[in-house]
Amino acid sequence: MIFMELNENAKEQEFLRKKFRQFYETNEITYPSKVQNREFGIGEFGKKIVKRHMSFANSNFFNKFLKEDVPFYVSASASLYKRPDFRPMEKKEMFGSELIYEFDADDIKTDCRNGHDSWKCMQCNALGSGTLEKCPSCGSNSLSLDQWFCPECINETKKQVFALVNILKEDFGIKEGLYINFSGNAGFHVHVENQAVEKLSKEARIQLLDYLTLHEINLELLGFFLQKKTFVCPKDPCFGQIKRIKTALSDMLSKADIGELATYGLIPKSKLKSLLQNKNFVLESLSSGTLFSIDAGAEANKKFWLNILNYIASKIALDIDRQTSSDIYKLVRVPNTIHGGTGLIAKVIKFEDLSKFDALKDAVAFKEGRTKVYITKVPRFYLYGNYFGPFEKAEVELPDYAAIYLIAKGKAKLV
Ligand SMILES: [Zn+2]
Ligand SMILES: [Zn+2]
Structure with a gap:
């Protein structure tokens, strides 16, 4: 074989x-x-x-x-x-x-992948665009993936x-x-x-590696916890992991996207009204060591901030294998x-x-020369400032760099 x-x-x-x-x-x-x-x-x-x-x-x-x-x-x-x-x-x-x-x-989920990647289920032959881990039709995880990459x-x-x-x-x-x-x-x-x-x-x-990926971080040990009725955090200036978390939190609060805060804080939007109305005060408090108390009891306030902090930690953790x-x-x-x-x-x-x-x-x-190839099937792809394709069962003359790219990927043959 x-x-x-x-x-x-x-x-x-x-x-x-x-x-x-x-x-x-x-x-x-x-x-x-x-x-x-x-x-x-x-x-x-x-x-x-x-x-x-x-x-x-x-x-x-x-x-x-x-x-x-x-x-x-x-x-x-x-x-x-x-x-x-x-x-x-x-x-x-x-x-x-x-x-x-x-x-x-290929470890990072981006929208462009629906445009250039495709999959085929080896069990039931279903196929579709994007990159999946499991077949949506039969649930099998033996998928054959065709992955491509673009500037995005x-x-x-x-x-x-x-x-x-x-x-x-x-x-x-x-x-x-x-x-x-x-x-x-x-x-x-x-x-x-x-x-x-x-x-x-x-x-x-x-x-x-644990430090970089915020692996199993303990928010309380880092200084984020409920003290009496107030949720406290380390005061500025901060360093290291605390600084990364606080910077991302500050960015999120500055955006004041109620949908995002409610979704990741797992709380109804109605409880976030005063948080949004007092944005500047919220940001000042964050800097001086307190997380603003939302319109809910101490326990719900604590849960809200922990949910937000854990979401932020997962978002800023580096994607290192x-x-x-x-x-x-x-x-x-x-x-x-x-x-x-x-x-x-x-x-x-x-x-x-x-x-x-x-x-x-x-x-x-390989910037010079042109070569004729037979292409089985490729999506539209970008190389050296140009877009090519999509091609299917086509004989095409391409610049050498594009012909080499497709041949090396096993997607084209010389003619
Ligand atoms: Zn399947
Ligand atoms: Zn892409």
């Missing part, structure tokens, strides 16, 4: 490899740092990792390998080892590990990156060794490479290499350039 598939795509794979080789022949890859201490892994068409436990003596050997072997994916360990090619893992002798946080657009959902992941970088800088004073790269598909990776974090234990990494973030053995795409599932560059971005970074444009590697 696998052999058949490989054979079926032989021409396409050869085409992609030729293009990727051109890229590596003209672009020196200067990441990761400390090449000699990293474990590397490579992938082939449709498979991100087919081989790991590889190592290179230095960056020159690594670049030589990229030019000669041209892997479709290349990843390196977040951890540093004395003997990165030894196995099992314990024999590698780890002596440090950088922090890498991954944000992916990728920008949504940027917000997470901004929030994370601000916390790392403000709450932890991390300023050195922080850099960001596009994943090459639909998200961003934030790397922290400095001595302060390199030696953190696994437990410390999990605590850090616990599993991958605390896995010290993980391999992560080498920055500035090609993502074999899109043909885009996993491009390094300066933090100050992130807001204007247009991933599906600025990460395009």
